[in-house]
Amino acid sequence: MKKIFLVIIILFSLSIYSQKLIVGLYDNKPLTYIDDNQYSGFAVDLLKEIAKREHWNLEFKYDTFFNLINEIYSNKIDLIIALGKNKERENFILYPKEPFFTNWGVIYSNKKIDSILDLNNKKIAVLKGDIYNNEITNLIQKMELNVEFIEFNSYDDVLKNVYNNNCDAGVVNRIYSGNTYNLYKTPIVFSPIEVYYGFSKKTKKEIIDKIDYYLKSWKFDENSPYYTLFNKYILKDSIPNWIKNLLIFLPVIAITFFASALIYYLSFKKTLSQLIIKNTKLDEYISELSSVNEELEENYNEIENLNFKLVQLMKMISNLKISNPLDIFYQDLLRTAIILIPEADYGSIIYINSKNNKWKFLSSYGHNFELLKNIEYAAGHIPTNEKIRIINHNIVENERIEMDEKSYELLKKASKPIKQTMIYEINLNIDEWINFCLDIDVNSDKSFSDESKELLEIFGNLAKAFWIEKMAYENIKNSYTKLSNKLAFIADEYDDITGKHIYRVSKYSKFIAEKLNLDPILIDEISTYAPLHDIGKILVDKSILLKKDELSEKEWEEMKKHTIYGAKILEEDYFKTARNIALYHHEKFDGSGYPYGLKGDNIPIEAQIVALADVYDALRTDRPYKKGYSHEITVEIILKGDNRTKPEHFNPKILKIFETYHESFKNIFDSFL
Structure with missing residues (x-):
């Protein structure tokens, strides 16, 4: 009786703690497939390994890819195995941070085709709902080829219809190892993508975090289940x-x-x-x-x-944007270098100014970056010419002679124990250098190879090129911004004799953007470019701007054009945020604004923010044609409305921030008195 009771308790405990997941899989060998009523494949077995460790109960559902996509969109299943990512899918599907594989599209044909141009006037079979379906369609459209796409429910149907001459060519993924019917595998490959486990929106965050945890740790362990299954399914099927x-x-x-x-x-x-x-x-x-x-x-x-x-x-370079902050770029660059250079365990990128003997850690991997950022004294070796050096002992001890005690203790505390360091000393100009450092853990039996030195040189050249382009970009942007700010100041003087309106609008706008938790880059751009919102007034007839009486209908139409004039002044690509602010800051959330009558989130968020900031400051400010209102009256007008301003004009989230923190707006206004 006691044994029966114990079994019941164990079964009850398992039912409580096991997580049931309905898993959709489709024919995509060797990643996912069914064989002798067994669900198999690299991605399937990898998920089983994770589920075993986390006590998840997996229930598999085998169907066509298109049906599975629709089911995860409607939350009928919990996840799909082997799924690419695009913007449309991210509206309905949650993705882990870590992909489990990188793949790309390839074309099979029943006749020899060696160029994408040979696909003109051909019929191409594609998998219904497949990401490569979208990618090849976009590619064909860009090249202006005449192609008929025919959709099928599986890769096998795609290739079978090519074999039966119903289609001229078919699109599958690069490693598909199902029956290819002895078709010709063309050299046409396209669109490298990362492959993920895709989860429904109802999935708990901790489940996705567990997927990330195991994938990230296993990828760095050659003896992990990841590489065991990779060798079993991927390398095995890759041998000719x-x-x-x-x-x-x-x-x-x-x-x-x-x-x-x-x-x-x-x-x-x-x-x-x-x-x-x-x-x-x-x-x-x-x-x-x-x-x-x-x-x-x-x-x-x-x-x-x-x-x-x-x-x-290619992925890192494709994400390279000159507008990105230096620290984000160098963090991505260092992370990619650690992944691709097999001996490296840790690393750092350091800016050195030899003229004033200063260091600045731009990024680090493995070491304590928060502590390293506090070190400013240029310790140890100061570069004299570009070269790659290898130091075969703990580099931290090497710096001790030249460093003050406080900096040395910080460096020692922040650094992992190191066996060997490879440093690429990169010259930016006569006084400025970048040290690109990669480290091997003290317990490792590896040493940097000649191939790794060549790879580090590539990464170092990327670091140098980005720095040079970034500095040139910032100089141009700063010059243009200063000029634009001066023009905006001139334009604003017609209304605001103190010239402080544009700077207050900048402060309000930054405050709102921070409360909305926007991307830090966008917050900085909003703060920088909010003063340019009325720059277009510089092109409006001065007599209209200075008129104290009510404007005629014709004059009002001309006044409204200042938004379009501002957009023309700020038409350069790196002023996209500034252009959006100038062009759309008089649009209203209910669609009653100008110049285009945009409604809701069709209005860029930066323009929505400046719209409220501009209205608040305009109501508070004395102008030649009116007296400014008190803070209390201004708050009542914005929240309740009057004959010109209505709460419906503003984004409800922004309006709520104003209602909650309106005293902060008052403090900003008072700080300029």
Whole structure:
């Protein structure tokens, strides 16, 4: 009886703590497939390994890809295995931070096709709902080719219809290892994407965090289930068929030969010595062939590794934007270098000014960046020429001689124990340098190779090029911003004799943007460019701007054009945020604004923010044609409305921030008195 009771308790506990997940999978071998009623594949088994450790109960549902997409959109299943990411899907699907694989599209054809231009006037089979369906469609449209796309429910149907001449070519992913019907695999590859587990919007965050945790840790451990399954499914299916067939028939060839040799030995004793020699030569040939086979396999794996590195580099370069802050760029650059250079465990990027003997850590990986940022004294070796150095001991001890005690203690506390450091000393100009440092952990048995030195040189050149372009970009932007601010100041003087309106609007706008938790880059741009909201008034007739009486209808229409004039002045790409503010800050959330009558979130958020800030300050400020209102009256007008201003004019979230923090607006206004 006690045993039965114990079993019931255990079963009850498992039912409480196990998490049930309905998992959608489709035919996409070797990532996900069904074989002998068993759900298998690299991505499937990887999920099973995680589920086993977390006690998740997985219930698999096998269907077409298109049906599974619709089911996860409607929250009928919990996740789909092997899913690319795009903006449309992110509206309905939650993705982990970590992908489990990188893949891209490839085209098979029933006739030899070697260029994407050969697809003109052809029928192309695609998987319904597949991300490569969208990618190849966009590519074809950009090249202005005439192509008919026909959708099917599986990769197998795609290739089968090409084989049956219903279509000329078909799109599948690069590693698809189902039946390819001996079709011609063209050299046309496109659109490298990262492949994820995709979760429904109802999925708990801790489940997705667990996926990220295991993927991130396993990718850095060559003995983890990730690499065991990768070798089982991906590398196995990547070996060319002719090599597999050769390996299968080699034993048969060898047995046949040795049987023949025995017969010849018994029949022709006189030729025994010659047969032995020939047999020896054949053994050598087989041994040589095995060595060649091993070399081919090693070369193929090396090519796969290089492909992975190339995709990571392409991804990082494609995300490179000159408007990005330096610290974000260098953090991404360092992270990618750590991933692609196999010996590296930690790293840092340091800016050095040799003229004033100052350091600044731009980024770090593995070390304590928060502590490193407090070190400013330029310790140790000051570069004199560009080169890559390798230090075969703890570099922290190497810096001790030149550092003050406080800086040394900070560096020692922030740094991981290091066995070897590779440093690329990069010259930016006569006094400025960047040190790109990669470190090997003290317990590692690895050392940096010549190939790793070449890779570090590539990353270092990227770091230098971005710095130079960034400095040039900032100089141009700052010059243009100063000029624009002066023009805005001149334009504002027609209304605001103190010239402080534009700066107060900047302060209000930054305050609102911070309360909305916007991206820090956008917050900075809003603060910088809010003063330019009325820059277009510089092109409006001065007599209209200075008129104290009510404007005529014709004059009012001309006045409204200051938004369009402002957009023309700020038409450069790096002034996108400034242009949006100037063009749209008189649009209203209910659609009653100008110049285009935009409504709701069709109005850029930066313009919505400045709209409220501008109205508040305009109501508070004395103008030639009116007296300014008190803070209390202004708050009542904005929250309750009057004959011109209504609460419906503003984004409800922004209005709520104003209602909650209106005293902060008053403090900002008073600080300029």
